[in-house]
Amino acid sequence: MLERLTPALAAAGDFVRGLNGWRRLGFAFAAGLVSALGFAPFNVFPALLLGFAAVVLMIDGAEPARRIRTGAAVTWAFGFGQYALGMHWIAYAFMVDPVAHAWQIPFVFVFFAALALFQLCAGALAARFWRGRGRLFAFALSYGVFEWLRGHIFTGFPWNIPAYGWGASLGVLQSAAVFGAYGLSLLTVLFGAALADLFAPPPRWKIAAALAGVFAVFFVGGAVRLETAAQTVPGVNLRLVQPNVPQAEKYLRRYKARNWRRLIELSRAPGDPTLIVWPEAAPPFAGLDEQPLALEQIAALTVGRQGLITGAVRVDYLSADKYRYFNSLFVFGRDGKAIATYDKYHLVPFGEYLPYEETLNSLGLTKLTGIDGSFTPGDGPKAYAVPGAGTLTPLICYEILFPGEVVGATRPDWFVNITDDSWFGPWAGPQQHLLVARVRAIEEGLPVARAANTGISAIIDPFGRITHRLGLNQTGTVDGPLPAAIAPTPYSRFGDLWFVLLVCANVALTWLFSKGK
Structure with a gap:
C-alpha cells in the first residue's frame, strides 16, 4: 500500500509546489478555508494539520530570490481564508440592529484581512530561514510567536488559535495543563508543517513520525488523566x-x-x-x-x-x-x-x-x-x-x-x-x-x-x-x-514558560536541521 501511496503523495506535492501567481494565492486561500474545518463546530483536526502542510509546500515551490515575498503572500492568503470561514459568525453581530449596522458587514472582512497580517509576518520571517528540514522548525517558530502576539498586542484577539483544532480530542487538550494554549499551538503547527515532507520524492517521514508519537503520548496521557473522577x-x-x-x-x-x-x-x-x-x-x-x-x-x-x-x-x-x-x-x-x-x-x-x-x-x-x-x-x-x-x-x-x-x-x-x-x-x-x-x-x-x-x-x-x-x-x-x-497545574504555576522553552528549542532545531539538506 505504501508503494502505491508514495507516488500519489509525490504527485500532489509536485502540484502544490508548482503553483504560482494567482493560482498559488487562490490555493492558499482555499487551504485556509479547509483548515478552518479543524475548529469547532466541525472539529476535523486533520484539515488544520494539512492546511499547514500545504503552506509549507507552497513556500517550498517559490523561487529562492522571491521566497520571502512568496512566504508573506501565501501565509496571508491562508490566514485570510481561515478567518473568513472560521470566524464568519462575527457578521451576525451586525444583524442584531441591521438598520444601523448591516452596512458595516464588509468591514468584517477588512478586519480578517488585517488580522491575517500576523500570518503574513510569520510567513515572511520563516521564509528568511528556509533551508533544509530546518524550515519546518522555522515555520512553527515564527507562526507560534506571531499567534502569541495576536493574543496580546492591540488588546489581543486569540480566537481560533491552532491549539483549539484539537477540540475533537479532550485527551490531547489535557496537554494544555502543561504547555498552555500557545505552547500546544506551536507544537500543532510543527506537526502540520512536518507532514509536508511526506509529499516529497522520496518522502521524509522521521520528523512527522516523531511528532505523531508526541501527540500519541499526549492522547494516552490525557486519557489516563481523564480517568480521574470528578469531585464536587x-x-x-x-x-x-x-x-x-x-x-x-x-x-x-x-x-x-x-x-x-x-x-x-x-x-x-x-x-x-x-x-x-x-x-x-x-x-x-x-x-x-x-x-x-x-x-x-x-x-x-x-x-x-x-x-x-x-x-x-x-x-x-x-x-x-x-x-x-x-x-x-x-x-x-x-x-x-x-x-x-x-x-x-x-x-x-x-x-x-x-x-x-x-x-x-x-x-x-x-x-x-x-x-x-x-x-x-x-x-x-x-x-x-x-x-x-x-x-x-x-x-x-x-x-x-x-x-x-x-x-x-x-x-x-x-x-x-x-x-x-x-x-x-x-x-x-x-x-x-x-x-x-x-x-x-x-x-x-x-x-x-x-x-x-x-x-x-x-x-x-x-x-x-x-x-x-x-x-x-x-x-x-x-x-x-x-x-x-484540583491542585494547581504546571501552567497555572509557570504560565507560558513551556511556550518560551519550545520557542528556544525551535530556534536551536532550526539552526541544527538547516545545516542538512
Whole structure:
C-alpha cells in the first residue's frame, strides 16, 4: 500500500509546489478555508494539520530570490481564508440592529484581512530561514510567536488559535495543563508543517513520525488523566439560568417586563439550587443596584440560599449630567445582601468601546452595543468570597479568551463565566466560545460555571469535561453540583514558560536541521 501511496503523495506535492501567481494565492486561500474545518463546530483536526502542510509546500515551490515575498503572500492568503470561514459568525453581530449596522458587514472582512497580517509576518520571517528540514522548525517558530502576539498586542484577539483544532480530542487538550494554549499551538503547527515532507520524492517521514508519537503520548496521557473522577464541592448546587432572549428584543420597552419575569420564573423552577447564576447583562435595564423592586425580588430568591450572581449594565454617576457605563457582575448573598461588584476589564473593541471614537463616529461608524459612549473598563481579574461556595473569579464573556490572564493575585476555587452569545450567531461562534472555556479550565485546573443568554450554558470540571449543559437557543436551567478544583497545574504555576522553552528549542532545531539538506 505504501508503494502505491508514495507516488500519489509525490504527485500532489509536485502540484502544490508548482503553483504560482494567482493560482498559488487562490490555493492558499482555499487551504485556509479547509483548515478552518479543524475548529469547532466541525472539529476535523486533520484539515488544520494539512492546511499547514500545504503552506509549507507552497513556500517550498517559490523561487529562492522571491521566497520571502512568496512566504508573506501565501501565509496571508491562508490566514485570510481561515478567518473568513472560521470566524464568519462575527457578521451576525451586525444583524442584531441591521438598520444601523448591516452596512458595516464588509468591514468584517477588512478586519480578517488585517488580522491575517500576523500570518503574513510569520510567513515572511520563516521564509528568511528556509533551508533544509530546518524550515519546518522555522515555520512553527515564527507562526507560534506571531499567534502569541495576536493574543496580546492591540488588546489581543486569540480566537481560533491552532491549539483549539484539537477540540475533537479532550485527551490531547489535557496537554494544555502543561504547555498552555500557545505552547500546544506551536507544537500543532510543527506537526502540520512536518507532514509536508511526506509529499516529497522520496518522502521524509522521521520528523512527522516523531511528532505523531508526541501527540500519541499526549492522547494516552490525557486519557489516563481523564480517568480521574470528578469531585464536587459539598453543599453547593448551582442553577445556571438561560433565558434565551433574542438580542434584538432584550431592551425594547414592550419586552422588558417579559424578559425580567422569565428570569424570575426560571430561577423559581422546581429544584433545590443553593446558588443561582444569571448570564451577562441579564436584567433588561441598566442600573440594577438602583432598582428597589428588582432588588426585593432578588432578595426573595436568595432566602435560605447562598446567593445569586448576575451580569448587569452598571451606571456610575459622576455628576448630575455626567456618568459612566460598566459591563458588570453583581454577587448577592443570602437574603439579597450585596457582596461584590465586578467590572469587566477586557472590553471588546467595536462592541463595547470604539477606538478613536470621535474620528470613527465622524465616518458613521458606531459600536454595536446601544448605549451612548463606550463602556469603561474595570481594573483586572479578582477573586471574591461567597459564603459556603468558596472564592470565585468572574469572567465576563470575552475575558475567558485570554490564556494566562484569567487569574489575578489570588487563585480562586472556580470561575463564573457569564456571557451573551446571542451576538455570536446561532451556530459556530457559541460552540467555539464554549471550547475556549473548557481549555481555560484545563489550563488552570479550575471548574467553570458558564451561564449564557441563548446558550451554551454548562458546568465544566477542571479537566474540561462538561458535567451538565443546555444547548443553543433553548430556554431553561442547568442544575448541578459545583465541581471541585484540583491542585494547581504546571501552567497555572509557570504560565507560558513551556511556550518560551519550545520557542528556544525551535530556534536551536532550526539552526541544527538547516545545516542538512
